Amino acid sequence: MPTTATWGRLLPSFTSDGRTQMVLDRLLLEQTIHTPVLRFYRWDGPWLSLGRHQRDWPQHWTDLARSNQIGLVRRPSGGQTVLHAGGLTYALIWPSAPRRRREAYRQACQWLIHGFAALGMPLHFGDEPAGLSEANCFSSCTAADLVDSQGIKRVGSAQRWLHGRLLQHGEILLDPPQALWQTLFGSPAPPSAELEPHKLETTLVDAFKESWPDLSWREQPLNPGELQALEASLAEELELTSMEPTI
Numbered sequence: 001m002p003t004t005a006t007w008g009r010l011l012p013s014f015t016s017d018g019r020t021q022m023v024l025d026r027l028l029l030e031q032t033i034h035t036p037v038l039r040f041y042r043w044d045g046p047w048l049s050l051g052r053h054q055r056d057w058p059q060h061w062t063d064l065a066r067s068n069q070i071g072l073v074r075r076p077s078g079g080q081t082v083l084h085a086g087g088l089t090y091a092l093i094w095p096s097a098p099r100r101r102r103e104a105y106r107q108a109c110q111w112l113i114h115g116f117a118a119l120g121m122p123l124h125f126g127d128e129p130a131g132l133s134e135a136n137c138f139s140s141c142t143a144a145d146l147v148d149s150q151g152i153k154r155v156g157s158a159q160r161w162l163h164g165r166l167l168q169h170g171e172i173l174l175d176p177p178q179a180l181w182q183t184l185f186g187s188p189a190p191p192s193a194e195l196e197p198h199k200l201e202t203t204l205v206d207a208f209k210e211s212w213p214d215l216s217w218r219e220q221p222l223n224p225g226e227l228q229a230l231e232a233s234l235a236e237e238l239e240l241t242s243m244e245p246t247i
Helices: 018-031 059-066 101-118 178-185 197-211 224-241
Strands: 007-016 037-043 047-050 071-074 082-084 088-095 153-162 165-172 216-219
Touching: 018 037, 018 047, 018 071, 018 088, 018 153, 018 165, 018 224, 037 197, 059 071, 059 178, 082 178, 088 101, 088 197, 101 153, 101 165, 101 197
Parallel strands: 007 037, 007 216, 047 071
Antiparallel strands: 037 088, 047 082, 088 165, 153 165
């Protein structure tokens, strides 16, 4: 994975609400200039994240959000709706990524393939043509997604480019809630992956480091300036959304 940097940054994983997680990823994309960044995280409660350009979704999703049964938030990356519940999310900030979208996806996903293979779950890229007919990201597979030997989509990915820097979001499907999935999408949830989340995260971090062997990787929490910027952005977003009836 090419880069002009000499070191990379790993953020400690943490659990928080959807708005905090999405605002943080946007800020990292805006503020990261040369150093690749990877972080894993989880969501506080079930959340639906809408793609950056997604304009249509079922009314009952909004109703569920208004009754506080789910959270509803917009991602800074593209793609369709993702349910974040019982899974693991990653965000990769990659300066100087390949400009060809397909090549960038493939290079940015190889470490996932290696990590899952080490745990006895071989994955490969999906091959269905991309489309916008389904609101649910996990209802179809494309060349940007990773599926297991049974054809079940295990990792869905979405991208956002900014000034030559790539944000790649990925949702790793582990143990989706069956009843909620049925309520939201009107179809059965995919079966559980039966992987221990902590071991999975550790294995994937090791595989990620191996994909950039020439870089020195450092675990760095958010610094005071980043925390201040995060709080300010969240306050600004809260003020804006309070004046709108929906997301």
